[in-house]
Amino acid sequence: MYLKSLELHGFKSFPDKTTLEFGKGLTAIVGPNGSGKSNIGDAVRWVLGEQSSKMLRGGKMEDVIFGGTALRKSVSFATVTLNISNEDRSLGIDSDTVSVMRRLWRNGESEYLINGNQVRLKDVVELFMDTGLGRDGYYIIGQGRVADIVGSKSNERREIFEEAAGISKFRYKKEESERRLASAEDNILRLKDILSELEGRVEPLRIQSEKAKKYLVLAGERRDIEIAVWMYRLDEIKKSSNELENSLLVSNGEYELLTNEIEEYEAQAEELTLKRRQCASAAEDYRRRITALTEENATAAADIAVYKNNIRHYTEQVSEVNEQKNRLFEAESETAGRISLKKEEIARIEKDKLEVSEEVSGLEAELIRLNDESDRFSQELNGITSKLNLLYVRRSELRFSEESAQIAIRDAEDAAVKAKPLIEETRRRLAQTSEEIRRVRDGIADIQKTVEEHGNKLSGYNMLYSKKSAHLKEATEEYNNAGLNIRSLNSRRQMLEELENSMEGFSGSVKSVIAAGRSGRLRGVRGTVAGIITVxxxxxxxxxxxxxGGLQNIVVSDEDCAKAGIRFLKETNGGRATFLPLTSVKGNTLYEKGLDMAEGYVALASELVEADEEYTGIINSLLGRIVVAENIDLATSIAKKYGYKFRIITLDGQVINAGGSFTGGSASRTAGVLSRKNEIAQIIYKVTRLESKNAILKERLSSISAETEKLGFDIEAEKDIISNAEADKIRFEGEAKRLELVDEQLADRLTELSKAENESAEKIAKAREDSQGCLAELESIGAQISSLESKMSEFNLKSGEHKSIREEKSNQISDMRLRLVELEKDLQASKLSLETLLGGIESAKETAAGYDKKISELESEIEAQKLNISEREREVANSKAVIESLNLRIKEELASSLEHEKKENELRQLEKQKTERKEQISAELSRLNERLENLHKDSDAIVSQLWESYNLTVAQACEGAIKLDDISDATKRLNELKSKIRSLGSVNTEAIDEYKEVSERYEFMSGQLGDVTKSKAELEKLIADLTKSMREIFTESFNKINDNFKSIFVELFGGGRAELKLTDPENVLESGIEINVAPPGKVIKNLSLLSGGEQSFVAIAIYFAILKLRPSPFCILDEIEAALDDVNVTRYAQYLRNFTDTTQFILITHRRGTMEEADVLYGVTMQEKGVSKLLKMDVSQVSFTENN
Structure with a gap:
């Protein structure tokens, strides 16, 4: 397995896609400081799962994404891909090449891919575990890692050795097994708690179950007798109902007969009433007709007066129209004279208009001639202007050239003046640079002294830090133990609260009613008895x-709420429950003289519970007649003394029942819901005390931690001082080289300044010659411009005269045209006035004809009014005769009405007598119906009880009803059964099924506890086996690394001795690791006394020893040889060759000895600020210097 290539895109200073290909052997990556070469090592660390932004030299993880420069925008994500050869299948993936990719977006989202498949970070970590590429592996070694292995505490070094020994995977499995073991222990604790709860429920449920079975037997017999009694009562009710129904039939017959007679009398009376009303109506109609005729006569008289008045008015209008006609004839003669004058005025205006038009035409012809002459002058003037413009441009060019020459002369003279002090300044700086070089060399010596002084202080701080760390460990263990106790108690409390919230131990019917009350489906549900009391x-x-079982009784506000709860359980088939209405349950407390003074007496049970005052009646009902005694012996004495009249309970749960029976035995400590509530309160109290104690421990821990942290800061400060001093030393050496380079540059500058002084004199001479030529040509052009400007002035004068004449003619034309417009307006006005006068003559003629027509119409209207008067007088005479006839008919109708009213009164008297008898019959019917309704209600009540109690109809009850010999005996037996059922107290019929369910659950949980206990034992054995294997493997590997270290140290240092040692050999898996070395000719008691180069060489020797035992597939070495001198750099680089057969090396360096030994060379540059570029170089063609 080896690294084939690395691809970067958007990672840190590599915004563009960049690929590095690696071969076997040594690959060197070089470049100036800040070019981004160390970002390559960061990329490998990142893609293999590094989660610390500090390890990646950033503030937050998003810092690895290219953030942009002045010339480039930032990118939205970073991607790094690692391609690894897997031909030997050492990674456990069936592929020749394994590609691992990590991608991060700027919004924080990220992903990992192996061969293109998305995976978890855990998968990447496990893939490389025990390969040397793990989280704590040694595949990337930088200057900080070198300092860590030498300067770290002994117990912090072991992580590197564990990875080298190959036990990381074992440790991972062990930690996983320990987590599973802790989970199993938590499960065992929870199972034991649940079993403890169940143990306390099994026995009470068994007792309740037996009690419920006895109840069901008694309830069954009660059911049979109760149904038979109800059926007997229904039969009796039916007989009584039949008798009442017969009586109702007789009374209803008489009632209907009376009703018919009354209706007949009512009909006859109504008919007479109708006739009487018809007579009255006819008389009223006659009266209305008389009134109408009288009103018509009055209207006719008024109309006659109006007609006479109209005749007078029309006569007056005829006279008025004749007068208007005469006035119209006089106005017509006057209008004819005005028309003659208006015609003369129109002829005069038309003559004036013609004269003005002829004068305007003459002036317009003169103006056209003057405009043509003006255009000719303008053309000649434009030619002169064009020539002048060309001369003006040339004059400006010559002036600019002359000024430029003068500026060149001044610049050259200024440069010559300035060159002299620059030459002197350069000579002075040369002398100053030599002095600075000497000062820097002195500073390097002072830095070396500082490093030695602070190295001694660092050793003292390290010893003190070790003591404080031991104290911190002790305090941490004590704090963690207290926290563990708190977590354990909280876990127990959580389990108990879960049982409390889920109402564990309560029957299903109680749970369903409480849930319905909480959801608002049932009102007035206060809770269970267990929930309202505190003990x-x-x-x-x-x-x-x-x-x-009374603990499960449900407290409700009133009887209606209790009935609603029962209906709810019936509707949902939710079982049975006992309800305690606050309004009906009123218990009394026991009182026996001298009882409170009896030996062993504690109190009445009702006095030992706390509850709100409104629940006092319920508490007294349940507990008011129960005595609590200290123990069974004293309880027995009390019971005997009072003749076993009441129930006694001992503090440990033993019972002496009223009547003398005893109940007792053992009980679990957490047997019931009240114990559960109290245990929760105790746990809260304990946790509060432990948290207070833990707060004190935390303050102590914080104090020790602060002191330890301060020492850590002091140690880091000393390390920083030493590191900074060594960095200053490197910087000073670099500064010396820089000053030497500056000295060479100043000498070159002095030569350049002397050359520039000679060039300035030549520039002055040429500029003066150019200036004189420009001045001569400027003088000639000035004469030409003066001549042309004189001609242009003459033309401008002539053009002005022509312009004045043109303007004068144009103004005259405008005045004449305005005069024409005014004459046209006067002409139009006169013509309009003439038309109006002519129209007036015609209108007068039409008006005269209208007057004649109006007179004729008025005379016709006068004749019509006279005819209307004659007609209305005739109508009045006819109306008087009709009125006399109508008065006779009114008298006849009134006589008929009186006869009808007499007969109607006789019928109404008979109707009244019959109605009184009908009301008597109606009262009798009401009484009979009421008795029948009561019987029906009794019947319905029995039917309802049948259904509500036993879900039976009457027909179903008849089929299964038993035969009663004697109703009184049956009633007596029914009362006995009810008494026995009451003596049983509250009965939980759900206990039968619940007992079965709890028993089965108890058995199941017991089996689960056995399985988890077995699993715990297996995990403990696995952890022991893993620990043994880890101890053996680590011991063997550590000894081999120690042997390798001894030999490699001698080879690298050319002698001396070295050894790795466990601080606690008896506990190899937790022991720290000490490094003891002695270079040739030296006795070293502390690694901090070694020089920086020696410390680096010791760390390198350790890494080489690890690689010799367990080669890493590839290793990135980031300038770890920076502190070595040239000889040791070469020795280090050549020694690397010993491992190239098993390990591939990528070397980030700027040392020549390392570069010369490389097989492949990559150069990293930053041509564009903030953007790294990669260049692959041929090693054979590269010339090496120390700062390549």
Whole structure:
């Protein structure tokens, strides 16, 4: 297996798709600082699943996406693809090449692909586990990793050795198994809790089940007798109903006869009433006709007066029209004279209009001649203007050239002046650079001294840090143990609350009613008895025993709510339940003289529970006559003393029943719902105390952690100082080389300045010659421009005179045209006035004819009015004769009406007598119907009870009803059965099925507990086997790495000794690893006393020792040889050749010795700022320098 190629697109400084192909052996990647060569190593680390943006040298993961430059836009995603040769199938995938891709979008979404198939991060991690390419592997080694292995704590180094030993996969499996084991332990705890709950329910349910079975036997007998009694009563009701129905038939017959007689009298009376009303109506009609005729006579008299008035008015109008006709003849003579004058005026205006038109035509001809002459002057003036414009342009060009020459002279003279101080400045800077080179060399010596001083301080901090870390570990363990207890208690509390919320232990019927109440389907549901009371833990077992099934009784607001709950259970087939209405349940408390002073007496059970005041009646009903005693012996004494008259419960749940029977035995600690509620409260109390304790531990832990962290910061600060000092040293050395380069550049600059001084003198001479030629040509052009400007002034003068004449003629023409318009308006007005006068003559003639017609019409109207008067006088005489006839007929109708009214009164008296008798019969019918209705209600009540109690119709009840010998004996037996059923108390018929269900569940949970316990044992064995294998493999691999390290150290250092050592050999899987080395001729007690180059060489030797034991398919080395001198760089590079048969190396470097040893060379440049480019180079044609 080896790395074939790497593809980057949009990753960090590689916005464009970039591909690196790798062969076996050594591949070097070179480039200047900041060119992006280390981004290649980051890309490999990222595609293999790195999740820390800090490890990728960024602030957040989105920083790996190319963010854009001044010339390029940012991209929306980054993609890296790793193509690995898998011909040996070492990756467990049946493919010659395995392609691993990771893609990240800027919105945070990401994906992993293996050979094009989308996978999880976990799949990528597991693919490379124990290959050396895992999360803690050694396939990428940078300068920081070198410092880590030398400067880290001993227990932090082991991650690299575990990956090398190949136990990462074992550790992963072990951690997975430990998680599964913890899950199994949680399941065992939950199963035990559930079984504990079930144990407490089995025995009470068995008792309730037996009680329910006894109830069902008694209820069955009660059912048979009750149905028979009801059927007997229905039969009696039927006999009484028949008798009442016969009486109703007789009374109804008489009632109907009276009704018919009354209706006949009513009809006759109504007929007489109708006749009487008809007579009155006829008389009224006659009166209305008389009134109408009288009103018509009055109207006729008024009309005659109007007609006479009209005749007078029309006569006056005839006289008025004759006067208007005479006035019209006088006006017609006056209008004829005005028409003659208007015709003379029109002739005069037409003559003036003709004279003005002839004068306008003459002036327009003169104006056309003057315009033609003006156009000729304009053409000559345009020719002169064109010539002048050409001369003006040439004059401007010459002036610009002359000014440019003067500027060139000034610039050249200025350059010559400025060159002298620049030459002096350059000479001064040359001397200053030499001084700076000497100062930098002194600074390098000071830095070396700083590194040694802070190395000693770092060793002291490391020792103190180890002590603080031990204290921190102890405090952390104590804090974690407390947290574990809290989690365990919270887990128990969660389980109990789940049981409480799901109403575990309650029957299905109770659960369904409570659920209906919560959803609003049933109103007035307050909850169960268990839900409304609170009991101290020491009394909970006694109260649970005292209440028994009563804990499941449902408290409701009133009787209607109870009935609604029963109907709900019947409709839903939800079973049976006991309801306790607050309005009907009123219990009393037991009182026996001297009872409270008896030895062992604790209290009445009702006094040991707490509940809202409104529930007092229910509490007293259930617990008010039950005594709680300390133990069974003292309880027995109390029972004997009071003759076993009441029930006694002991604190441990033993019972002495009224009558002398004893009930008892063992009970689970968490047997009931009250114990469950109390346990939840206790857990909350314990958790609160533990959390308070944990808060104190947390403060202590925070204090120790802060101190440890401060030491860590101090250590990092010292490391930073040392690192910065070494960086400063490298920077100072670079600065010295830069200053030497500056010195060479200043010498070249001095030569260039001297050359520029000579060139300036030549430029001054040529510019002066050009300036003189321009001045001569400017003088000639000035004379030509003066001559042409003089001619143009003469033409302008003539053109002005012509313009004045043209304007004068044009104004005259405008005045004449205005005069013509005014004359035309006067002419039109005169013609219109003439037409009006002529029209007036015709109108007068038409008006005179109209006056004659009006006179004729008025005379005809006067004759018509006279005829109307004669007609109306004749109508009045006829109306008076009709009125006299109508008055006689009114008297006849009134006499007939009085006769009809007398007969009607006689009939109404007979009708009244019959109606009184009918009302007596009606009252009798009401009484009979009421008695019959009551019998029907009794019958319906029995039918309803049959259906509600037993879901039977009357027909079904008849079929199955037993025969009763004596109704009184049956009633007596029925009362006995009801008494026995009441003595049973509350009965839970659901307990029969629930007992079966709980028993089966208990058996199932017991089996589950056995399975989980077995699984736990198997996991513990697997963890033990994995631990043993890991210990053996790690010990063997560590010893081999140690042997390799010893030999490689000697080879690299040319002598000396080295050793890797476990800090705790008895606990190899948790032990830290110490590095003991001694280079030739030195005695080293602490690695920090080694020089930077020696520390790097020690770390390199360790990595080589690991590679020798467990070669990584490929390894990226990022400038790990930066701190080595040239000799050791060459030794390091050549030593790499020993591993190229098993490991492929990608070297990110800028050291010549490493580059010379490479088989393939890639160059990374940044021609465009912020964008990295890749160039593959032929090693044989590259000339190497130290800073290539």
């Amino acid at each position: 101290d833990q020491k009394y909970s077992l006694a109260i649970e025993t005292a209440l028994g």
